[in-house]
Amino acid sequence: MTDCIFCKIANGEIKTEFVYQDDAVVAFRDLNPQAPHHILCIPRQHVATTNDFQPEQAALIGKLVLAAARIAKQLGVAEDGYRTVMNCNRGAGQTVFHVHLHLLAGRQMHWPPG
Ligand code: DGP
Numbered sequence: 001m002t003d004c005i006f007c008k009i010a011n012g013e014i015k016t017e018f019v020y021q022d023d024a025v026v027a028f029r030d031l032n033p034q035a036p037h038h039i040l041c042i043p044r045q046h047v048a049t050t051n052d053f054q055p056e057q058a059a060l061i062g063k064l065v066l067a068a069a070r071i072a073k074q075l076g077v078a079e080d081g082y083r084t085v086m087n088c089n090r091g092a093g094q095t096v097f098h099v100h101l102h103l104l105a106g107r108q109m110h111w112p113p114g
Contacts, residue, residue: 001046006098010044019074024060025067027103036106037075037082041067048097050088068103077105085113 001007008014010026019039020027030038041064047053053061065084072078082105087094 001098004046004098006040006042006096006100007046010042020067020071022063022067024063027067027071030102034102035104035109037077037104039068039071039103041071041101041103042098047099049094050086050099053099064099064101068101071103072105075105081105081109083109 005014009016009028016028018026018028020041024044025041026044027039027041030040043060043064045060047057047060068082068084069078072082082103085102085104086099087102
């Protein structure tokens with residue numbers, strides 16, 4: 001997608017330090033962190049919302065979760081705990097329409113979320 005900020009981050013057009021990357025996923029720090037560790041894991045491929053995932057992308061969804069778990073280990077927060085969130089559409093607070101898995105850690109999480 002030409003006008004997608006996360007596509008531009010994933011393809012290097014907007015220089016961003018990656019905390020993790022592989023053939024399908026890149027991960028970087030959120031611009032507006034909501035926890036001491038706040039990482040966004042995104043697919044390199046443009047998918048607007050979780051509603052748009054196709055059955056053949058099941059492995060890609062798994063790769064996002066596996067990337068988050070790996071990053072949590074790297075950050076040393078895997079045992080203490082972390083939260084992963086995918087907001088879908090405006091009612092859930094989605095503001096960037098390229099799917100992303102938030103990884104939040106480093107503080108006590110509360111339930112229910114806001
Ligand atoms: P969401 O509300 O679920 O769509 O989350 C989008 C997140 O993306 C939000 O926490 C802020 C972050 N964000 C938006 N633009 C940029 C950017 O250009 N760089 C980085 N690192 N994060 C961004």
